Amino acid sequence: MTLDSRLPVVFIGPMGSGKSRIGRKVAAAIGVPFIDTDSVVVAGHGAISDIFERDGEQRFRELERQAVSESLAEQAVVSLGGGAVLDPRTQDDLRGATVVLLTVTSAAVAKRIQGGKRPLVADGGITAWERILEERRPIYEDLAAATFDTSTGSLTELADDIVTWLKEG
Numbered sequence: 001m002t003l004d005s006r007l008p009v010v011f012i013g014p015m016g017s018g019k020s021r022i023g024r025k026v027a028a029a030i031g032v033p034f035i036d037t038d039s040v041v042v043a044g045h046g047a048i049s050d051i052f053e054r055d056g057e058q059r060f061r062e063l064e065r066q067a068v069s070e071s072l073a074e075q076a077v078v079s080l081g082g083g084a085v086l087d088p089r090t091q092d093d094l095r096g097a098t099v100v101l102l103t104v105t106s107a108a109v110a111k112r113i114q115g116g117k118r119p120l121v122a123d124g125g126i127t128a129w130e131r132i133l134e135e136r137r138p139i140y141e142d143l144a145a146a147t148f149d150t151s152t153g154s155l156t157e158l159a160d161d162i163v164t165w166l167k168e169g
């Protein structure tokens with residue numbers, strides 16, 4: 001199978017698993033555009049924490065769905081926000097994509113999610129992160145064609161492993 005026929009390649013997984021950082025590296029390595037759906041929302045509507053605070057999570061999910069729908073139509077590497085897969089329309093769209101699940105242990109992610117940029121864990125921290133992951137785990141696992149754990153290893157090594165898998169697949 002050619003690499004082109006595998007596009008879009010889509011990264012899913014919990015907050016802090018490395019979707020945004022690793023997705024960008026994989027796109028650069030295979031020479032296709034990179035789209036981060038959170039960045040699309042931010043470019044159009046401002047900071048995610050401000051959207052949550054001002055308009056609520058439901059409004060964020062509507063804006064996110066719009067960004068996801070447009071992004072998945074592109075021949076690109078696309079990194080979703082951790083909760084984007086909750087939308088059944090996105091679950092349907094992903095059946096035609098190459099979906100890569102990134103996982104991470106709670107021990108490894110604890111430091112990564114500090115800083116207040118992610119409203120769903122801003123107060124509850126790692127306990128909230130674990131609860132949210134357990135709610136979403138069946139969806140993640142159902143959609144994934146491959147899973148890579150990012151708890152150890154450098155971003156570059158992980159991106160290399162994923163590119164190798166994409167080329168082999």
Ligand SMILES: Nc1ncnc2c1ncn2[C@@H]1O[C@H](COP(=O)(O)OP(=O)(O)O)[C@@H](O)[C@H]1O
Pocket residue numbers: 013014015016017018019020021022079112150151152153154155158
């Ligand atoms: N394998 C890794 N090793 C070290 N730090 C990582 C790794 N993966 C991600 N990070 C760090 O974790 C943070 C969250 O990564 P990010 O790509 O934004 O995750 P996501 O998009 O899945 O929420 C970033 O600061 C990033 O540098």
Ligand SMILES: O=C(O)C1=C[C@@H](OP(=O)(O)O)[C@@H](O)[C@H](O)C1
Pocket residue numbers: 013014015016019020038048080081082083084117118119120
């Ligand atoms: O898991 C979630 O519901 C969210 C994940 C975030 O993206 P990352 O997974 O890239 O951190 C961002 O979309 C928002 O804060 C909500």
Ligand SMILES: [Mg+2]
Pocket residue numbers: 019020021038079080081
């Ligand atoms: Mg991200």
